[in-house]
Amino acid sequence: MNSPARPYLIAPSILSADFARLGEEVEKVIESGADVIHFDVMDNHYVPNLTFGSMICKALRDYGVEAPIDVHLMVSPVDSMIEQFLEAGASIITFHPEASHHVDRSLQLIKDGGAECGLVLNPATSLHHLDCVMDKVDQILLMSVNPGFGGQSFIDNTLDKIRQVRQRIITSGRDIRLEVDGGVKASNIRAIAEAGLTCLSLGLRYSTKKDYKAAIDEMRAELALANNS
Numbered sequence: 696m697n698s699p700a701r702p703y704l705i706a707p708s709i710l711s712a713d714f715a716r717l718g719e720e721v722e723k724v725i726e727s728g729a730d731v732i733h734f735d736v737m738d739n740h741y742v743p744n745l746t747f748g749s750m751i752c753k754a755l756r757d758y759g760v761e762a763p764i765d766v767h768l769m770v771s772p773v774d775s776m777i778e779q780f781l782e783a784g785a786s787i788i789t790f791h792p793e794a795s796h797h798v799d800r801s802l803q804l805i806k807d808g809g810a811e812c813g814l815v816l817n818p819a820t821s822l823h824h825l826d827c828v829m830d831k832v833d834q835i836l837l838m839s840v841n842p843g844f845g846g847q848s849f850i851d852n853t854l855d856k857i858r859q860v861r862q863r864i865i866t867s868g869r870d871i872r873l874e875v876d877g878g879v880k881a882s883n884i885r886a887i888a889e890a891g892l893t894c895l896s897l898g899l900r901y902s903t904k905k906d907y908k909a910a911i912d913e914m915r916a917e918l919a920l921a922n923n924s
């Protein structure tokens with residue numbers, strides 16, 4: 696997926712959308728200025744919560760959603776879910792390295808299926824998991840909350856992790872998106888951006904404001920003030 700003209704991507708998480716009207720909600724949030732739809736897939740095994748499978752992704756594609764769908768797999772094992780979400784129309788698939796016995800093979804499975812691939816690092820997961828994959832990943836997702844639930848508070852030491860990953864991306868010379876996921880709000884988004892992101896995708900709650908455009912405009916206004924010198 697090519698990065699758009701503006702430097703930051705906003706990727707609302709459907710986790711807190713109104714599931715009784717999911718198609719309309721996704722349409723509305725894209726019309727309100729979101730760039731990507733963040734899909735939080737949980738299996739009540741890798742994380743202590745259960746959400747939805749690939750059928751919801753397929754249903755949104757059949758409904759007519761064309762925006763990139765950024766699938767965040769909080770499941771273990773991952774490979775069968777990768778195959779299902781590729782089939783269902785996922786644009787990006789990321790997974791937690793602890794959830795796959797063969798990380799390189801799982802990343803290659805995503806790429807071979809025509810989607811962009813990436814790893815998700817939990818707050819206490821070491822950056823060493825990136826050592827052997829910087830030539831392969833298209834996106835790195837840093838969890839700024841412990842995975843499993845929306846509405847949690849941003850874990851502040853993520854800022855230093857962002858700076859370290861940013862340096863690794865610069866050293867790699869590759870155009871790798873750095874996504875931060877969890878507890879991102881208008882009140883902290885500027886500090887997160889100034890931590891040195893190349894491109895920022897946000898898992899954010901729809902329900903912070905029922906007026907999606909106002910919520911996204913507020914985020915963009917803060918991002919515009921970020922000093923990325």
Ligand code: DX5
Pocket residue numbers: 708710733735767840841842843844845846847876877878879898899900
């Ligand atoms: C948590 C998910 C996040 C979360 C984002 O496991 O990966 O995407 O739903 O929601 P907020 O922005 O409310 O933390």
Ligand code: ZN
Pocket residue numbers: 708733734735767876898
């Ligand atoms: Zn997520």
